[in-house]
Amino acid sequence: MSSEGAAPISSSLPPAPPGHPPKVTNRGRSAVPISTLNSQSSDVPEFEPFGAPGPRGFPPMSGEGPDESNKQEHHTMLFNSDHLLVRRGQEFKIKIVFNRPYVPATDLFAVEFVIGSSPQYSKGTHIPVFTTKDRQSSWGGRVTDTVDNAVTVGITPAANCIVGKYQMYIAVKTPFGIRRTRRDKSRELYILFNPWVSDDAVFLDDEAERQECVMTEIGIIYHGTIDDISERNWNYGQFNYGVLDACLYILDRADMPITSRGDPIRVTRKASAMLNSRDDDGVLVGNWSGDYTYGVAPTSWTGSTEILLTYASSQTPVCYAQCWVYAAVFNTFLRCLGIPSRVATNYFSAHDNDGNLKMDIILDEGGRIDRSRTRDSIWNYHCWNECYMSRPDLPTGFGGWQVVDSTPQETSDGMYRCGPASVQAIKHGQICFPFDAPFVFAEINSDVVFYTRDKDGTLVPVKVNRTHIGRAVFTKSPGAMTRRDITDQYKFPEGSKEERTVLEKAEEFGCPREKADLPAGDVDLVLPILELSVGDSFELSLEFVNRSGQRRTVDAYISGSVVYYTGVTSSEFLFKNPTVTIAPNNSVKESVAVESKKYMKSLVEQANLHFIATGKVQETGQIVSAMRVVTLIWVILWFLQVSAGGKVNEEMTVAVEFTNPFTFSLEGVYIRMEGPGIMLPMSKYYSLIPGNSSLNWTEFFVPQRAGSRTVIASLDCAALRQVNGSLTAHTPAP
């Protein structure tokens, strides 16, 4: 069987009995069950007699062999698959070899395509393709070449046809009826979305973007904090063997009607629900607890392949994920099916749990944070996906990039899923259009509101920070391993007239915000940016600035906590409440010494510290505040090395070397490694790495393609999360 396309078409002589139709279980309510499984398909009868019964003739022709020129033109050359893989709305070619020379005038035949369990022409699940000009169906067909018994047929699937795996038959018209070739699994073909064709809903008129958002296998996901942006490489692996079948399995598992699978809006919405396990036993189980005993720690994954293949083979949700894992695997799904997509990271993402645009921070009457009553949380960062498509269901202007998010945050419209929400609509406050635009709007536009709580339970707003949330949105640049700031696609500049108009618009659609016009005050608190490594003892220096001509006295509360990346506090390790006096038009620094042992014992994954200072000015009653999140850097000895000069199909080595930087032993350590086009995901387990000792792991691999190749590796154990690295080597052509 050729790996360049579908297998040759063989003829079948005596017709086999037709397959049994699926059992009808919904008698009385619908005529037939809806086809929701691409993996299931019914046989098309091999012989369909015309009118009066006649003798069953032999088919005068049989066919075989596809054309081999499709993969390059359809941008499917990277798929590791034995089947023909093409994109819709664009011609592909198959070669049919008959048992005698083909005579166009009298030999009538059609190439038929069938998908799902109840194929029907009017539903787009059974499409005959004709080769004569006077008779064409919804898919185009023509004979492009004839040499003796061999006929090459060009077929153009409709640009809105169903995406998935089709059966292919040759149907020959005989005097007594239609004769078809037998079903043959090797002749199955996949039809994908096509961003290169203008009639397709996912058309993206920019080759650099298409190369990045469909063809690129290695990505960068941004995390950390806005003051100290970290990045993580990810192997999307959308072309790896089995990944496309796993993606189709996800839609089958979701019982998604076959007939809806040509519509990128419905496919992406369904997938945003199915990528997480909530509601529907979808792909990934979320876990933010720090305890990953019964699965893989979210920080440990290096790519999507292992996750998708495990889900498809075990048919149970895979443990565990946090937001970037959801976004990364969703990205694989989208790129694999041909929908342009990228992972975006929003810094200080509001986790809105009551549909308004406020993150509430509650202070007591003295200005100290009331932790038991402060319930909203601001994620240090949150990852989602953007995918590119037209939006015929919305008024003109809202096509293009759409936010989809599969992380189960709050339920959005009653299920754990989100989008597609038009980025244009979000930017312009037009959040009345589906799907979930108000939710995404709040993630990037909420205000942080400080309230003072009276003993009787009422809250008085005392300070509003309108710029903290949605500080920046980043994604990877097309064609380069660099960062791209796409904040301006989501919102107008802070303080601009347009921004105000948008917020008013959103308010019309039921997103109220805190409008209390509070006096600016004349005292500021400034917390500096800190760059710290794990284990550092340091000084936290808080500056009090008095811009008035009078003396000011501040009763201040300085608090330091270990937090999760979701902004949720794990434990407070620092608390001080100095009273600071500042001379007119002057400033005072208050320093707090923090010893490493204070925070080390309670550090959680991703090693974030959150400092917040609040206070009340005695003379004016003004409430002051400042916040800062610091991600501690792990100083890790961690080498990744690829042997030089490897060629395609020649063996090479990759070596990982790691030294335990601590005096104590690390237990239960996993190392993972993978690289697109060079090696599938591998992992190795070390039950114990003693303090200050090193390990070496060398693997052999055989590069299958020439060019730059990246290996991504991670190391993970309960005491040390988020260790990862990557290395790019160049493989010369053989």
Add this chain to the structure above:
Amino acid sequence: MSSEGAAPISSSLPPAPPGHPPKVTNRGRSAVPISTLNSQSSDVPEFEPFGAPGPRGFPPMSGEGPDESNKQEHHTMLFNSDHLLVRRGQEFKIKIVFNRPYVPATDLFAVEFVIGSSPQYSKGTHIPVFTTKDRQSSWGGRVTDTVDNAVTVGITPAANCIVGKYQMYIAVKTPFGIRRTRRDKSRELYILFNPWVSDDAVFLDDEAERQECVMTEIGIIYHGTIDDISERNWNYGQFNYGVLDACLYILDRADMPITSRGDPIRVTRKASAMLNSRDDDGVLVGNWSGDYTYGVAPTSWTGSTEILLTYASSQTPVCYAQCWVYAAVFNTFLRCLGIPSRVATNYFSAHDNDGNLKMDIILDEGGRIDRSRTRDSIWNYHCWNECYMSRPDLPTGFGGWQVVDSTPQETSDGMYRCGPASVQAIKHGQICFPFDAPFVFAEINSDVVFYTRDKDGTLVPVKVNRTHIGRAVFTKSPGAMTRRDITDQYKFPEGSKEERTVLEKAEEFGCPREKADLPAGDVDLVLPILELSVGDSFELSLEFVNRSGQRRTVDAYISGSVVYYTGVTSSEFLFKNPTVTIAPNNSVKESVAVESKKYMKSLVEQANLHFIATGKVQETGQIVSAMRVVTLIWVILWFLQVSAGGKVNEEMTVAVEFTNPFTFSLEGVYIRMEGPGIMLPMSKYYSLIPGNSSLNWTEFFVPQRAGSRTVIASLDCAALRQVNGSLTAHTPAP
């Protein structure tokens, strides 16, 4: 305890230890679990000290006693409940009796309301109400009267406050802290939506509509066919004991966040998903199979009370429902919570299963229906709900009536639920706005398209019927037991210019329709309206009209089938294919005799026969067709009698008499009976009623209110469904 309002407020002296907070299970992801249970609530501490610890003083005052004048003004007098029941945005009064005379200047107190398990002022789940002008919270408060120790307080909940069950406390400010009364279940109160107040999102400025759509307990649901409309009485029972708690249980069971429960859009959307058991173990299990062995036949129910109380007590879905049962129970839910609502019936409702606007009927090349390929079905009727609310999430103009539908038809946006979809938006083809407007639009605007199928699988449209679907939408008239045609609220007149514009608009938003411009043809088929009783033998007379000046010959196919009300065929009992010749400008009648025994043995519930005639004109190739659905009438001896002259609190009787009209025995017969304000649902089971014999069932009841009272009864067994009746009697005041 008074039935006019909340119980007296009693004081508590030594403070009890505060309740344990709920266990946090989502550590690392959110600060506290979201409150989704109205049935759960946390205690508010009885004593909250001020600043420095001081001696714990006794509260200087204690309170007791509510005011008794709320029920009439809040239109909650019909609720059978021991608790105070009021509507939001409108003042209600409570009376507080202190232990010494109240001194306004120095005695500071608040009435506090708390809902759900994590009360917080900023979330609207903990609301202190103050009585002084200079200090007011989001709910209004004032002292309306003071007599010695007794103070009457008027409280106005915010018009957008959360709807559900609240705890009430009196909080007194002492020099050392806040002291509260102890929690007391009898002081729980319910706050409902308020269509009488203009600030409420469900405000409906029409007293007749409000009386019908909120206060009326007996309804009419239309069914049958457009040519022969039947009606069924239904006891919504929204004020019955336990029904309101059952409705709140539904939202609890759905894990609906407490903070969303003031928003009628979210409440109705969530409820449309929860009324059916699909996805979420909601209230009712759908069953269209004809086999109801393990539950109650959908045709047997007479009201909603039994269903809702069973669901709330068993906590498992109730068996069984079809569309009118879903709509009726949903109606109870909506009216009970105070959202104006009505049940609407759409005749010839398209069951769209692929999101286009076509119902496909596939004919073979000779013009005969290809039943194995005709898969769309047209429901003879379909019931849904309309509810009334503003739509701040949409542009201006789309508030008012909204379609919600809880019948699990096709999944709508991936779940079995539908709406709210603005009726105005549907009428104007503005189907880009949430929720599910394209789905409802298709139900009333689809075309019936006849295709001829070629052997090679392709379909050619041969006839389009643009007027069959969505023939009429009916609901009950306000204040009368008559029918109201509301079709014009859903669409412009067939053939009008506006109608065309709307269909074009809808097409822009991705609802394509068949646009083949087919020649009108000159031969018509006419199937007359038939009125038939079960067991009738009859003549079906099909008229062939030739409007041309030439002879026409039609190869016709006449088919008669037993169908479900969903339009799905159970079995064909009649088939004939005459060839009919018609002289120029003439007509011919073709009669077919149908004997009762042909259809009787295969008759299914609701006794619908579906006749369809199709054919092809030999001379022109024109395809002709005609369709007719007939609901057979059961001639049943069935008497319902109420004893005359009953007075409130005097015993009366209701008698049911039934004679088995058949020669064979009826087995497993259930009779059900209920009447709002006079009797709760009752049922009686008869294992056998011999042929032609009668039964009598007499029940005693005590009317609790004066006025017109209706008893609804139904009889149901496998051989005889859909027997129901009602009787209205007048109960004079005592």
